[in-house]
Amino acid sequence: MHSILQTILDFLNTSMREPEPYQSFAKGWFHYLSLALFIVLTIIFINRMRRMNKQNVNKLLIVFSIVLLIFEAYKQIIFTYQAQGAYQWYAFPFQFCSTPMYVALIAGLTKKEWLRNSLLAFLSTFGLFAGLAVMLYPETVFISTVGINIQTMVHHGGMAALGIALLSTQVKHSFKSMFQAISVFSVLVLIALLLNTIHNTWIHEGTFNMFFINPRFENGIPILSLFQPLVSPFIFDIIYIVGFSLVASLMMGITTLIMKLFPPKLKTVLQRT
Numbered sequence: 001m002h003s004i005l006q007t008i009l010d011f012l013n014t015s016m017r018e019p020e021p022y023q024s025f026a027k028g029w030f031h032y033l034s035l036a037l038f039i040v041l042t043i044i045f046i047n048r049m050r051r052m053n054k055q056n057v058n059k060l061l062i063v064f065s066i067v068l069l070i071f072e073a074y075k076q077i078i079f080t081y082q083a084q085g086a087y088q089w090y091a092f093p094f095q096f097c098s099t100p101m102y103v104a105l106i107a108g109l110t111k112k113e114w115l116r117n118s119l120l121a122f123l124s125t126f127g128l129f130a131g132l133a134v135m136l137y138p139e140t141v142f143i144s145t146v147g148i149n150i151q152t153m154v155h156h157g158g159m160a161a162l163g164i165a166l167l168s169t170q171v172k173h174s175f176k177s178m179f180q181a182i183s184v185f186s187v188l189v190l191i192a193l194l195l196n197t198i199h200n201t202w203i204h205e206g207t208f209n210m211f212f213i214n215p216r217f218e219n220g221i222p223i224l225s226l227f228q229p230l231v232s233p234f235i236f237d238i239i240y241i242v243g244f245s246l247v248a249s250l251m252m253g254i255t256t257l258i259m260k261l262f263p264p265k266l267k268t269v270l271q272r273t
Helices: 002-012 025-049 054-082 096-109 113-136 146-169 175-203 224-230 233-261 263-271
Strands: none
Touching (some): 002 054, 025 054, 096 113, 096 175, 113 146
């Protein structure tokens, strides 16, 4: 039994040359392939979701969440295996990019319309931004483990594709939707703060920096990291929420503009898929 488990883990830990984004095809083929599949998936999502009723959209959200959760479980197992059984706290699954797999599941299961609308608004703005940012700039996510590279592209590519599809077909482009999305994000930030506090108080093991807002560690996010040493943790958390909210609002604004400028052409493209 032990040898079978070892064989499975060794297989899941298969190595590859670490992909290099935007380099030659030999160095960056994995990233280029991921981008191509992301574009195809986005078109399919939009095309299918345009024709779905609420129940089918909910089913899609649940399936999407389950796929991401399965990949996440694999990631947790492999990172622990690579560390000879020591759990890697930095990989605890509650970073900003981790939240869409939980949010999508709740959105697909809830019977409360206001909650569902708020969660979809979050997925189509904050989730879209997080996924798109990694797909376009994956400098820090690629490693030499094949499965982890697949996991991160499926995870972030799926987030971005789902976000675009929801924003194009399911979510109203309004201040109310944006307020709902920001409300969900703020609650998630509070949960991250709570988790950071629990770890700092009782666990004290490894690097635990959920949402990169644990005051014990450097933030590391461009622009935001400049503010961290200059202000108190409370003020930094406010800046963090405002900063991400502005970028998420930009996602809605850009999508609104595209839909106003090119609706006939977009419809034609989608109908051909």
